[in-house]
Amino acid sequence: MTRTPRSKTSLTTHLLRRFGLIELSSQPSPAYRGALLGLAGSLVGTLAMGQYWTKIAPLVQPPQAGADKQKPQPDQSVISPLGQQHQNGESPTAALGRFAYELIAHKTPSRDARASLSEAVHWGMGAGSGALYGALTAQRGANPLSGSLFGAALWIAVDETLVPFLGLQDGPASSDVRGHLNRLGAHLSYGAALGLSIWALGKVLPD
Numbered sequence: 001m002t003r004t005p006r007s008k009t010s011l012t013t014h015l016l017r018r019f020g021l022i023e024l025s026s027q028p029s030p031a032y033r034g035a036l037l038g039l040a041g042s043l044v045g046t047l048a049m050g051q052y053w054t055k056i057a058p059l060v061q062p063p064q065a066g067a068d069k070q071k072p073q074p075d076q077s078v079i080s081p082l083g084q085q086h087q088n089g090e091s092p093t094a095a096l097g098r099f100a101y102e103l104i105a106h107k108t109p110s111r112d113a114r115a116s117l118s119e120a121v122h123w124g125m126g127a128g129s130g131a132l133y134g135a136l137t138a139q140r141g142a143n144p145l146s147g148s149l150f151g152a153a154l155w156i157a158v159d160e161t162l163v164p165f166l167g168l169q170d171g172p173a174s175s176d177v178r179g180h181l182n183r184l185g186a187h188l189s190y191g192a193a194l195g196l197s198i199w200a201l202g203k204v205l206p207d
Contacts (some may be wrong), residue, residue, distance in 0.1 A: 029138075030138035030139055031135040031138045032135075033138060033207070034134035034135045034136075034137060034138025034142075034198070035131040035132075035134045035135040035138075036131075036134070037134045037142075037198045037201050037202060037205075038130040038131040038132065038133050038134020038135065038142075038194070038198060039127055039130055039131050039134070040130075040197070040198075040201055041130050041134065041142075041193075041194045041195075041196075041197030041198040041201060042126045042127045042129065042130025042131070042194060043126075043127075043197075044193045044194065044196075044197040045126060045130055045147075045189075045190040045191065045193040045194030045197065046122070046123055046126035046127075046190065047193070048189045048190055048192070048193035049126070049186045049187070049189050049190040049193075051189070052185055052186045052189040052190075053182075053186055056182075056185060056189075057182045057185070057186070060178050060181055060182050060185065061176075061178040061179060061181075061182055071088075072087075072088035072089025072090075073088060074088055075088075075170040075171060075174060076171075076174060077170060077171030077172065077173035077174040078167065078170075078171050079164055079165060079171040079172070080164065080165055080166055080167030080171075082166065082167045083167055084167050085166065085167035085168055086167065086168050086169065091118060091169075092163045092168040092169045093118040093119075093121040093122045093125070094114055094115075094117065094118035094121075095168045096121045096168065097109075097114065097116075097117025097118050097120060097121045098114060098117065100117070100121075101113065101117055126190065129150075129154060129190075129194075130194050130198075133147065133150045133191075133194060133195075133198075134198055136150075137195075137198070141199065141202065142194075142195045142198035142199050142202065143195050143196070143199050144191075144192040144193075144195045144196045144199070145195070146195055147191040147192050147193070147194045147195020147196065147198075148188050148191045148192045148195065149191070150191045150194070150195070151187040151188045151189070151190050151191020151192065151194070152184065152187060152188060152191065154187050154190075154191070155183060155184050155187035155188075159183050159187065160172060160180070160183075
């Protein structure tokens with residue numbers, strides 16, 4: 001008995017279904033839907049992080065008197081093999097925004113442009129992280145606890161390791177314990193709000 005070979009289209013469809021890239025129905029895959037929910041939830045998460053820096057961070061680490069008038073100093077605790085890549089007193093998001101602007105426009109951005117670029121990078125990183133978390137938790141579902149754990153993982157992997165290793169932020173030894181706690185608290189706020197938002201959206205929006 002001769003067996004009819006599968007067509008190229010049906011074989012491709014079978015492989016996509018096998019690896020969970022498409023479902024048997026016409027509905028989007030859970031990971032795709034989770035990523036979209038994560039993008040939406042990242043707006044709330046990023047806002048929560050901003051509120052932490054505004055309302056809670058000054059309580060954990062009160063600003064020093066006259067600190068805003070002091071000239072930013074070079075990083076004395078560089079751990080990057082590339083050296084200090086950010087300017088004195090420049091945040092990682094501002095440094096990334098400046099790099100992108102200089103690469104495209106071939107000139108240094110103005111102060112106002114730097115602030116806008118930093119904000120754009122900040123929201124873009126929040127959106128990308130939210131989409132990643134949404135895709136990773138699509139099967140089991142998102143919640144504030146797993147979101148907080150995700151935020152803590154971002155703090156360790158990105159804020160405490162990758163960013164200073166690339167020279168985009170002062171080395172870890174440049175901040176005291178309260179500085180590290182504030183950055184952890186900001187990421188926990190982001191993750192908890194992100195997880196809660198995706199959980200709520202998943203309850204309201206149809207599959």
